[in-house]
Amino acid sequence: MAEPLDGGPFIHGTIAELGVGELLTAGHRSNxxxxxxxxxxxxxxxxxxxxxxxxxxxxxxxxxxCPRVYAVEPTGAYENDPNVTDKKFPGNPTRSYRTSAPLRIIGEIPEWTRLTPEQRQLWRERLSVLLSKEGGEIIN
Known part of the structure; x- marks a missing residue:
């Protein structure tokens, strides 16, 4: 696998309500x-x-x-996300990464582009396919 493309800053989206200094860890169910x-x-x-x-x-x-977006910093090594890197997109244009080490919350980001109702409906449809058996594998 290719080396990660950049050193950040990094962002994580979740529904968890977290504070500065808290850690996001692996071991939770996939969204x-x-x-x-x-x-x-x-x-x-x-x-x-x-x-x-x-x-x-x-x-x-x-x-x-409530959807939340946080600025985060990796506490250990990370790699390009193999679920999108070269599997769906050549290279890593989504600048997506993963780590088995925790991510430290360094702040919440209140301003980001929200989905319109039309985009939300499109994602509902995409998610129904993704969550089906035909939706493909997650490289875990």
Whole structure:
């Protein structure tokens, strides 16, 4: 696998309410395939990519949770996310990464691009395919 492209700053989208200094750790269920416990924590260098992840997590919670976007710093080694790198996109244009080490929260980012109702519906449709057996594998 190629070396990660950049050194950040890095962003993580979630529905968890977290404070500065708290750690995001692996071992939680996937936002996309809840039957899978993830071995990694995922993050990006693109704020709207993290916002999308937060919106998807909120959508999968039934809309009961608030999407949140955080600035984070890896506490250990990280790699390009193999779920998108060279599998769906050549290189790493999404600037998506993963780590088995915790990510430290360094602050919440209140301003990011939210999905429109039309985009939310499109993602509902995409998620129904993703969550089906035909939706593909997650490289964990």
């Amino acid at each position: 996309y395939r809840p039957e899978i416990v993830m071995n990694h924590v995922y993050f990006t260098a693109l704020i709207d990519g993290a916002g999308l992840a937060a919106e998807i997590a909120a959508e999968l919670s039934g809309g009961a949770a």
